[in-house]
Amino acid sequence: MSWAWPERTPVTPYKLILRLRWLQTLSASLLLLVTTCSHAAEARIAVASNFRDTALAIAEQLEATSPHRYQIIAGSTGKLASQIINGAPFDILMAADQRRPRELELRGLAVPGSVMTYALGEMGLWWPEGPDALDLEKLTKLPAGQVCIANPAVAPYGDAAIAVLSAGSMDADWLDGLIRVDNVNLVTGWVATGQARAGFVARSAMITAKRGGEILFGTDDIVWLKDHPPIAQAMAVITRAADNPAATFWARQLGTGPIQSLLERDGYRIPQVDQ
Amino acid sequence: MSGRLLVEGKLARGGVSIDLSVDLDLSDPVGIFGPTGAGKTTLLKTIAGLERDFSGRVEVTLQGQHETWSVPARGELVPVHRRGVGVVFQEGRLFSGRTVQANLDYAIRRARGVGRAQDVSNMVGALDIASLLQRPVESLSGGERQRVAIARTLLSQPRLLLLDEPLAANDNAHRNGLIDYLIEWREQHGTPVICVSHSGEELERIASQCLVMAQGQIVAQGKTVDVIATGGDSQTAEAAFSGATVLSADAVTGVLSVQVNPGDADNLKQIKIGDQLTLGVSESASGLSAPLQPKPGEDERESD
Amino acid sequence: MTAADFQAVWLTALLAGTTTLLLMPLATPLAWWLVRSSSPARSVVEAVVALPLVLPPTVLGFYLLVILNPTAPVGAFWVSITGQSLTFSFSGLVLASILYSLPFMVQPLATAFRSVSQETLEAAATLGASPRDQLISVVLPAAKRGFLTGSVLTFAHTVGEFGVVLMMGGNIPGETRVLSIAIYEHVETLNYDAAHAMALGLLVFSFVSLWAVYRVASQRVEVIRG
Numbered sequence: 001m002s003w004a005w006p007e008r009t010p011v012t013p014y015k016l017i018l019r020l021r022w023l024q025t026l027s028a029s030l031l032l033l034v035t036t037c038s039h040a041a042e043a044r045i046a047v048a049s050n051f052r053d054t055a056l057a058i059a060e061q062l063e064a065t066s067p068h069r070y071q072i073i074a075g076s077t078g079k080l081a082s083q084i085i086n087g088a089p090f091d092i093l094m095a096a097d098q099r100r101p102r103e104l105e106l107r108g109l110a111v112p113g114s115v116m117t118y119a120l121g122e123m124g125l126w127w128p129e130g131p132d133a134l135d136l137e138k139l140t141k142l143p144a145g146q147v148c149i150a151n152p153a154v155a156p157y158g159d160a161a162i163a164v165l166s167a168g169s170m171d172a173d174w175l176d177g178l179i180r181v182d183n184v185n186l187v188t189g190w191v192a193t194g195q196a197r198a199g200f201v202a203r204s205a206m207i208t209a210k211r212g213g214e215i216l217f218g219t220d221d222i223v224w225l226k227d228h229p230p231i232a233q234a235m236a237v238i239t240r241a242a243d244n245p246a247a248t249f250w251a252r253q254l255g256t257g258p259i260q261s262l263l264e265r266d267g268y269r270i271p272q273v274d275q
Numbered sequence: 276m277s278g279r280l281l282v283e284g285k286l287a288r289g290g291v292s293i294d295l296s297v298d299l300d301l302s303d304p305v306g307i308f309g310p311t312g313a314g315k316t317t318l319l320k321t322i323a324g325l326e327r328d329f330s331g332r333v334e335v336t337l338q339g340q341h342e343t344w345s346v347p348a349r350g351e352l353v354p355v356h357r358r359g360v361g362v363v364f365q366e367g368r369l370f371s372g373r374t375v376q377a378n379l380d381y382a383i384r385r386a387r388g389v390g391r392a393q394d395v396s397n398m399v400g401a402l403d404i405a406s407l408l409q410r411p412v413e414s415l416s417g418g419e420r421q422r423v424a425i426a427r428t429l430l431s432q433p434r435l436l437l438l439d440e441p442l443a444a445n446d447n448a449h450r451n452g453l454i455d456y457l458i459e460w461r462e463q464h465g466t467p468v469i470c471v472s473h474s475g476e477e478l479e480r481i482a483s484q485c486l487v488m489a490q491g492q493i494v495a496q497g498k499t500v501d502v503i504a505t506g507g508d509s510q511t512a513e514a515a516f517s518g519a520t521v522l523s524a525d526a527v528t529g530v531l532s533v534q535v536n537p538g539d540a541d542n543l544k545q546i547k548i549g550d551q552l553t554l555g556v557s558e559s560a561s562g563l564s565a566p567l568q569p570k571p572g573e574d575e576r577e578s579d
Numbered sequence: 580m581t582a583a584d585f586q587a588v589w590l591t592a593l594l595a596g597t598t599t600l601l602l603m604p605l606a607t608p609l610a611w612w613l614v615r616s617s618s619p620a621r622s623v624v625e626a627v628v629a630l631p632l633v634l635p636p637t638v639l640g641f642y643l644l645v646i647l648n649p650t651a652p653v654g655a656f657w658v659s660i661t662g663q664s665l666t667f668s669f670s671g672l673v674l675a676s677i678l679y680s681l682p683f684m685v686q687p688l689a690t691a692f693r694s695v696s697q698e699t700l701e702a703a704a705t706l707g708a709s710p711r712d713q714l715i716s717v718v719l720p721a722a723k724r725g726f727l728t729g730s731v732l733t734f735a736h737t738v739g740e741f742g743v744v745l746m747m748g749g750n751i752p753g754e755t756r757v758l759s760i761a762i763y764e765h766v767e768t769l770n771y772d773a774a775h776a777m778a779l780g781l782l783v784f785s786f787v788s789l790w791a792v793y794r795v796a797s798q799r800v801e802v803i804r805g
Contacts, residue, residue, distance in 0.1 A: 044751065052768055073750050074768060083749045087649040088667040182767060189769045214769055325701050355704035356712075368702035372721060381716065385707035431706045 040067035043246035044089060046080040047072055048096035048233065049183035050121065050157065053208040054266040055094060058250075058259055068246035076183045078154030084109055084238060091241035092250055094233070096121065096184070097156030101236035110236035118254050119268035120230035123160055124222045126191050126206070127198035134223040136168050139198060144177030148196035150184040157184035160231050161200035167228075188215065202231075203267035230269060277302045277339070278435070278467045282321060284331015284347065288314070293491035295321055295331065299484075301435070301467035306482030306499055308472065310530060313488040315471045316365070319437045322469070323362050324355040337434050337467065359387050361433025365440045367420035369412040375423050376408040382431040393430060401456040402426050403449065417444035422453070429460060436461075438470040442477060454480050475503040490530065583752055584773060587761035588780075594669070594757060595737035598676040599730050602684045605677065606729065610688035611714065629686075631679050640746025643675050647747065667749045672757075675747055676737045683732040691725025692718055728792050735788035738781070 047055040052074035059070035073080075073090065081100040084090055085107065093110075095101050098117060104110040131138050139147065150158035158180065165175060179196050181187060187199040188206060192215045203224065209215045235254070241247035253259055260270050278301030286293045293314040299305050307315045320326045322333060324344065333345040337359075344353045369378050379395070386393065399405045402422045407415065415423065421444045428436065441457075442450045458481065461468050472478045478485060479499050487495040487502055495502045519539075522532040535543065613625055631639060647654040647665040657665045665671035695718050703713045719726075741759040748755030750764060758781055765774035 049767055071752050073752070073756075074764060075750060083667060085648075086644050086666050086747075087654065087664040088749050089664065089751065089754075185768055186766075192769075209769060323705055325704075354709075355701070356707050356709050359707070360705060362702075362705040364698070364702060366698075368698050370699060370702075370717065381703075382706050385712075387707060427706070433705075 039245065040069070041244055041246035042069045042071070043091040043241060043244055043250060044071045044073060045092045045094060045250065046084070046088070046090040047074050047094040048077045048080070048156070049074050049185045050096060050202040050205045051094050051119075051233065052185070053212075054204065054262060054268070057262050057266075058253075061258060061262065062250060062253055066246075066249055068249055070246065070250065076151070076154040077156055089240065090238055091244055091247040092235060092237055094118065094235045095156070096231065096233050097159070098232050098234040099156075101234040104236050104238070109239055111239055111242045114237035114251065115234055116251075117232045117234045117271045119233045119263050120271055121157070121233055121268055122203040122224055122226075122230055123157055123164070123228070124201055124203060124206070124224040125198060126188070126201045126217065126222045128191065128217065128221045130198060130221065132220070134220075136164070136223075139165075140170060140174065142197055144174045145179060146197040148179040148181060148187045148190045148199035150187055150200070151180040151182055155183050156231055156233075157187075157200065157202050160228070164200070164225060164228050185209075207265075207267040232271065233268075277336075279336040280322065280435075280467075280469075281332065281334045282318070283333075284321075284329060286317060286321065286326060286329050286331075288317060288328075288491070291491050293317055294493065295329070297486060297493055297496070299469070299486070301335075301337075301469075303484055304461065304468040304470065304482040306470050306472060306478035306485040306503075307488060308475065308478055308485055308503055309488035309494075310473070312490075314491045315488050316439055318488070319362065319439055319469065319471060322435075323360045323437060324351055324353065324358055325362075335435070359434035360437060361428040361431050361435070362437045363421075363425050363428045363439060363441045365443065367424040369415075369420055369423060369427070371412060374409055374411055375404060375415070378412060378423060378427050379408075379430055382427045386430060386432045387434065393432070395430065398426055398429060398456075398460075401459075402453065418446065418449060421445060422449070425453070425457075432464070433466060436466050436468045438468065440471055440473070442472070442474075450477070457481065475499075478503060581773070583756075584761055584777060586753060587756050587758050587777075590669075590753065590756065591738055591758040594672055594676060595734045597673050598680060598737045599684075599733045601673065602677050602680060602733055603726065603730065606681065606684040606688055610685045610692055611718070613685070613689050614692040629682050632682050636679065636740070636742025637746055639679060640675070640743040643671075643678075643743070644747040647671055647674075666747050667751060667755060669754050672744060672748045672755055675743045676740060679740060679743050680733045680736045683736045684729040687725045687729040687732065688722060691722035691728075695721045724795055727795055731788050731792050731795075735785055739785060 045055060045059070052072060055072045055074075059072055063069060075083075077093075077095040077097055077100050080088075080090070080093055081095065081104060084093060084104060093101060093104065098115075101110060101115040105112060105115050125134060125136065125139065127134055127139070131141075149161040152158035152162050162175065179190065181190055184200075184202045185205045187196075187201050188209050190196040191199040191201070192209070201222075206215070206217065206222070210217070235251070237247055237251055263270060280297070280299045280301055282298075283296045286295060295314070295318050297318070307318065309315050317326060321329045321331075324333075329345070330350050331345065331347055332343075334341070334343050336342075342353065344358055345351050369375075370381060373381075379399075383393070383395070396405075399408070402425060404419065404422050404426060407419055407423065412420065412423065421441060425438075425441055438457075442453055445453060454477065457468070460466075468481070470478065470481050472481075482499055485495075485497065485499040485502050486493055519533050519535045522534055524531050609624075609628070613621060613628070644666055645651060647657070649655055649658050649664045649666070654665055657663070661670075663670065665674065699717060700713050703717050704710075708716060738758065740757070741763070744755060744757055744760055745763070748757075748760070750756050750760050756764075758777060762774050762777045762781070765771070765777070
């Protein structure tokens, strides 16, 4: 695995915003004349790190079909939620768990009734040079310091990894010795660069990294933990965005076909029942 | 050219209390004479308002105008920059990082005599600093620095001029020219002058009246010729004392305090400050008591 | 590097420039007071000014977050007069940077001011210069290098700020997404090429700034004419 990864240019909405800022007002007023449903608005979408690339793709799609503009801010779910509590100007939180959006709703920081699960994430154990027929029990052969998880304090995928491991026969000392990184994307990076021998990764992060040409992995090297409950990723519309048409549009569009196929492409499953 | 200065109060300095009480007639230049550590510079700084610890009284009458600069308890009433007191400091205190010209310009821009034209080139010539104008002050010799400092202070057109050993770092050739120029400048501007020096000869030329300070006290005040022996025309006299007691002898400052028997007081009248004395101690002397034989004219112990 | 990255570079320069320009007039009287004052409060103020040198930026960032968030009295007051939050905003970052970089401006200025002796100021006073005039005509010219050093250090230090921004600024494009945060985000999202480009740029910039400071410091004072 080489250190320098191939160039990739993520498609960002910022480019458009920068270049066309003066045009924006003009086009907004023009659109107001032709469209009756809504007028152009901007929304800041705070997304869990593992959802960043998917969110960028969604933003691109929505910007193509509406006058709205979106900014994607990525970070760990816990950090983003704490920032919202301290006044960060986000319009929507796309968390990697259900707990934080609900907590925001309880605190009165999210629009009541806006919390919904938008995707089910899948977690897997990636062990590039692991034994054949990977399973969790074999992981104890590795020293804990060579196994990487997302930090359970701020990253739901880390929480889930600990839950999976605790259910097995791993002892507490071994669990305490695991490498903890800030978010689940970094687990992919840590294992890819050999800084950890194995790690609990998000399927979405593996797919986007593979698509970007950043990593290679064989299907034998990963065991997807299908027996364990999927990680329910929920979102919330933040109170300040209650009347923001761009935010409302984003939330509404998540359930539509084109967006759902984007989610599936990136390794998420679609929740059957809206909450 | 009339004026009056009144200072009243004491100042503690390194455990020594300095009594600064003086009442000076400023119509004629005043000299201040005394050994190192006598408090001369402290007196000048008090007049200028630079002694922060001084909390006594300073009053002046300059150009017929009476002003109170400082009063006991309430401290400084008039800050340094509003007193109009020009001070030539012993060490010059030029602005470093600048040329001589820039130092002079600093004073010219802040000159007090509004609208009064100054003959700068004449002054620069008389003080022999014309060739130095473009030099940075760091490159000047001690004497040059002092002459620039004098020029700078004069160009600020002070209402009262204080000079602290203004000629000390200059050679004899410059010294005479400087004294002449200072006298001429004073005549022209009518500015009262107070000059500190340890040279009686110098003071006799500059100041007709004189204060003598020693160990923080003003020990004499009067016409310069009366209170200071100027060396050139010193008299020769002999006096025998029946007995005397050495009160203190300081090898560092060179100050010797002697108390003579009351019966010998008349002998003291012929001794002037600045006289050079020869002390002879007779065989009967022992312990702290010693009879004295003053013999003016012979070099034994200078008063400075 | 993407347009968003250039935006981060521009925002960083804007933040550092604003901080330096605002800090200079604030730090000048403060440094002057620290040098001249004999008040017992001086050592206390000196210690407070130097705090950012030893405190982890996260501590400063945390307290600013606590004090300035819109539900706290100070934060709420700011929101009531400007309609904007001080946390997660550019204005908040400017405020934080001013506090965070305070010693980097105050200390070079204080050193420069200290080089002007009491005797020199007394001489200026006897020439008729008021305390204000002394400051402008004697102290400030002598402190030119102090201003230059302080400005370069403040600018560079603000450019290199991370912990404080992370705590109270977050990662909002065009508002608080400064260089260091952009680099962090690139690393977090495995975008190592962009991280390399920006990190190397920052490294070169920091080196050049410090080199400039040491170069200025080693030069002789130029002679002021007129």
